[in-house]
Amino acid sequence: MIHHFLKMFLRASLKNASYSLISILGLVIGLAACALISLYVWNERSYDDFHSKKEQIFRVRHDRFTNGELNRQWAAGPMGIGPDLKNNFPEVNRFVRLNRGVNEHKVLTNGDVLFKEGRIFYASEDFFKLFSFPLLKGADSLVLRDPFTMVVSESFAKKYFGEQDVVGKILKCDGKQEYVITGVFKDVPENTHLKFDALFSFESLLKILGPKETEELMTNWGWEGNYTYVELNSSTSAAALQAKLPAFVEKKMGNTLREWNEWMEFTLQPLSSIHLYSIAPDELEAGGDGKSINFLGVIAAFILIMAWINYVNLATARSMERAKEVGIRKVLGSGRSQLIKQFLFESFIIKLIALCITAVLVVLLLPSFSDMVDRTIDLAVFGMTRVWVLIIFIFVLGVIGSGLYPALVMSGFMPVSVLKGRFQNSLKGIYLRKGLVTVQFVSCIVLIIGAFAVYSQIQFMRKSSSGVDMEQIVVINGPTATDSTYSSRLKTLCQSLLQYSDVKDVTVSTDVPGHHIRNSNGNARLVGQDVKEGNMYQAIMTDENFIRTYGLSLMEGRNFSGNLKDQWRTAIVNETAMKLLGITDPEKIIGQSMYLWGDTPEIIGVIKDYHQESLKQAIKPLVLVYDTEVTDFYSIKIKSSSSLKEIIGAAKVKYGEAFPGNPFEYFFLDEHYSTQYQSDQRFGKVIGLFTLLAVIVACLGLLGLSSYLVSQRTKEIGIRKVLGATVAQIIVLVSREFILTILLSNSIAWPIAYFLLKDWLNGFAYRIDIGLLSFLIPGVCILLIAILTVAAQSIRAANTDPVENLRTE
Template sequence: MIRNYFKIAWRNLLRNKAFSAINIVGLALGVAACILILQYVAFELSYDSFHKNGAQIYRVKQDRYNDGKLSTQWAAGAYAVGNSFKDAFPEVQDYVKLLARGKSLLDYGDRSIKLEKYYLASSSFFTMFSYPLIIGNPKTALNESNTIVLSESVAKRLFGNENPLGKTVRGNKRRPLKVTGVYKDMPANTHLKAEMLVSYATFQADVKPNDPETAWQWDGCLTYIKLRPGTDTKSLEAKFPALIDKLAGADHKKYKSAAVYLLQPLKDIHLYSHLMMEAEPNGDGKTVYLLLGIAFFIVVIAWVNYINLATARAVNRAKEVGVRKAVGSLRGQLIGQFMTESVLLNGFAVVLALILVGLALPKFNEISGQQLSFALLKSKIFWIPFTALFVIGAFLSGLYPAFVLSGFKPVAVLKGKVLATRQGIVLRKSLVVFQFAASLFLLVGTLAVYQQIRFMRAQSLGINIDQTLVINPPIVADDSTYMRQLAAFKDELLRKSNIEGVTASTVVPGQASDWNAGGIRLKGTDEAVGKQYRVIGVDYDFLKTYDLKLIAGRNFSKEFGSDPKAVVFNKMAIQQLGFSNPEDAIGKEIDFWGEIFTIVGVTDNFHQQSLRDAYEPLILRLIPDLRGYFSVKLTGGEAGSIIGTIREEWNKFFPGNPFEYEYLDDRFNAQYKADQRFGQVFGIFTGLAILVACLGLFGLASFTTAQRTKEIGIRKVLGSSVFAIVEMLYREFVVLVAISFVIATPLAWYAVSQWLDGYAFKTDLQWWLFLVPFTAVLVIALLTVSFQSIKAALTNPVTSLRSE
């Protein structure tokens, strides 16, 4: 019987090639889009899922309060947290402390390599986390000071085939470090990525006699704790304030500040944490699930196509059902036959979809910024939803048509009395409305994303980043000669005709300042009124090079001997200090961690970061011998020759340091890369959704037109023009798209409004964001049905009336 089902199903597919092709291609596109998104979602959800004890590991995040108000939220908190919690709470089984560090040079013999990122890590790192050691003892590898554990790829680059265990390497040309292990390269789906780990004991030795184990006012330590199985995290969190009050309460009361510590599940960090001093830029859970919703929309639209076309063709298959029933077929057998057709058609669609995914995956990786491959097909997290997608799709898309077709009465259909029912027509129209409402919703969302990105990039930043080359800070420098090197380097560059400015700073526009200074107040005021500010260390030329607008006071100047104790505030920082008029703040002295500085200038607010973030209270603090980023303002000319000239001077004054540069506008705009990628992915899948919907509409229009052939012939005989007939055929679809617009508009408005709320500076929701998608979808829908409608209207009425 099953064999017969498949044989008949195959014959039906071949007999109705056009409708079969429309269904298979539509389903294949829907399933392919769904597979791509499922791979992306599966990868994002898989972050840090490989840790054996991942469910017991939490990161301790820190919320800082000033005078009872939340001021900052940190991924990295006080240094004393891990050991203090372990000693005080039996629920805490173990802890790991990590201090993030940037670029470094590593030498062994005559080999030298540059590393992008590493961590100082406490001794429990390899016993808590499941990063496998290839060489070394996970329990002791990070116990001693001046020891280092390398990633497999770094060890290969530095030692080749030589066993690195016990060898001594040199960090930044100075510090000897003993290799105590090699770990497998950290996978892409972890929020901790490091090319090497240096023991935390090394840091402890460096800061003596200070003890970081009791430091509650030092911020910047990432702390992870492993809880005993069955621990209630909320109950444990409730115990933290009493301990903090006991150990650090005096300082908190003194400054009217407080630190609140909360637990973040390890698996939630990548998608749901966007705090200061994150280990790396994290993903966005809302975006991931929104893409999952798009995948659902597309595949449902494809299933709707199948249901629409199958039920629309019910009249053509009525006699087949009548004959089958007349010769003894039961309704259950007929349902089995039509479900088999659905399974067969969905099966072909899945095969075609896998081929399309294979072809599209490289381009999708380029757009999404991920490195997905079919290796993910080995994962349960992919196959479970994919199998469910196929089974549910084949079942749901085939179930309704099967019941409709199998329900025909044999006597009626054999007499030719089967007509399309009102319920069937309403269902088909409702499904078309759903398809186009979903398409309109997605199209509005796509336009809103692009409009917001365009808005952010078009706004004035309040700071000039054009024609600016940024050079990464020197890694190796002699402290005793650095000031002279710095001055000579700047002087040499400024002698070049195509360089008009050079400045050094701790960060450049587009970077968050991790220098967060609390307790800053006017000299002579109570310590309790101190507030938190972001601080950027700059040299004398920062304001001039970046064309920062002074609204009060003056720039830093070497003519004033006291300027090394000078600061410039931005407008927001002045307001936080208590001044509504910037002029009133000039000359005032502030207490900055026990040192007295004078406010010499106030700048207008400027965007240090993207327009996603609100203005922050910023202090520009003069540090003449600053070892930071170099910003070189260019005036034009041949880029290659300018860069070559700068490289020569760099190698002369900072030998042994890699010359790494980028254009600042590229660096700044990279902040919008995630939004741009999201917009591109959103746009591509929106286009696919519209294409799939139009495929179904084309098939439905073809069938509807064929059903009205005789009516069209009669109308032409009675004098209707071609235009009138085409208008009649268009009218139905125009009404359906209009209803879709009415449904989609409020939903899209709400969704886009919610999304825009995540931006401090955002575009307005304008009327054209909704009208343009409606017009586009309407035109696409009419073009889709035009071929069949015009063809039918031009057909000779004699041919139409002879159809029976």
């Protein structure tokens, strides 16, 4: 029987080769697009999925409120929150704390081998008991138990010691403290938000801080420097524990928080949600966007459904060509069930061919696609049982879902009517095909509108003025290892750089534009204001050259004087900070003092608001505090791009002389600032690519369907040509119903696109307006594409000799 079915399939396919190729091509594009998006979505959703206790692990993040309004959300929290939860709630099995330490970057040395490391944390001794990072050497309960011990990754060990056994070896940190290596762990996979190359024991940090400071930090809930993870009992409901936390906060800190007109809330964030659904600015690494990933998943489903719709439309439209075949086979004794089996078998073969071609295509395209989305996506995912279950499910669903209806239609033809030539397509079938085409174009129009809006928003953000002059500014990362001579060394470095004629300015600061400001004060206010009027302000410690180097505009007052006696005694605020302090006239704030970390610096100037971060973020109240001894960033403003290489080379030499033992690292400020938009640009590229594929799939279906419908009207076209109809009139005749379908599709797609875009754009503090052009341009584009596709078939039919058209009938 299968041999017979295969023979019939080959005969029908060869007879209508063009339609078969269109069906297969549409399925291949749809399956390949769906597969690539699914692999990306799967990869994003797989973050931290490998931990054996993933269902029991939660991160304790917290929100801070001032005057009842949310002013910040932190992934990190107080040092003491982990022990406090463990001691007060039996639901908590254990806790783990991570801390970057005083310096985010550390210089590690083994003799002459020296590297600057940025992925090192202080970690609690239960770290390897909580998380499933395999230890290759050392015991999970011992490796992080003692002070000044550390564990390293395989690649980290080889970088410093080659192929030697590293257990017991010593590394020196920042030229001061020595750490003994007690274990080696397998390199951390890409699909985790916890990316680290080495861990110091948390006891090391406590020893460095000393008993007095440790005690203060353990009881001070205002210091957010620790990432705390808890493991709950398997029988514990996270929601039930969460409900107990407000009372816990009230008991521990209620009076103190009310005194400062503040409040805090702790949230148990599931480990699996951190990568896609965290908006905290202090994340360990930039995460994904759950909303975008969900949207891409919908796109994958749309494209696959569109490919299936193509198959259904073409198969049912071609049913009349096979009507006589069905009639003859029924007369010869074939039952309807046998015919259904045959047509389902044909659907199976076509889908199998498309699936095999898709598999090859995905393997070839995956490396390029991985580069596009900036993720390491490999074929290892196909080793997972559940992936194969999903593939088989989609394949079977495609075979049955898109093959059953055409099979039922063709097997239901009545032999007498068919053989007498009185058969024609039913109105029900025609309406179904029109409905399916409408669904295709609704999907296409929504995607095109979305792609157009994403592109417009990205361009808007990139072209909007940030208020900062970032051209030809080179930023050097400050040293991690310093001593009591730092201030004089820094001064010497800056003066030596300014000796070069092409160096316009040099400034030092704790943050630079494009960098999230790490310093903030939760109860800043003017001297004389009530404590309840305090608010959250961000602060950058910098010198007198900051405003000039970055081209900031001073609205009122003066710049820092350069007098070292003014350190922490003078401050400059931005417009937003001034208004939050209750003053609208810049002149009236000059000379007033404000409370800031226990000091009361005098406000000497007001600068215009500028975008410290991307346009996703609203401009926050900012205070510039005069401090010339910061160690974070040195920014060099260069006059001419032609001298960039020379100045960087000279800066490397001077930096090495000033801070020996510290690696020289630099970046260009404009490039650094642009990296904030990389994830949005990647999303825009992905949306654009798959929108294009969706349009191609829709056009393939339209091409096949219009070609078939034109072939069914050859007699009518011939008669109209004889009666004097022009080619243009024939194009209008054939295109009319497709144009009406697309107009209907636009009326359905526009409201859907509007609500989707409104939701997406709400994630941006500064955004484009969704105007009529945002819908008209994509709508007109899809209309023109459809008209051109149908017109190509119509012109060919219209230019055919009417005699030939009538002869075919």
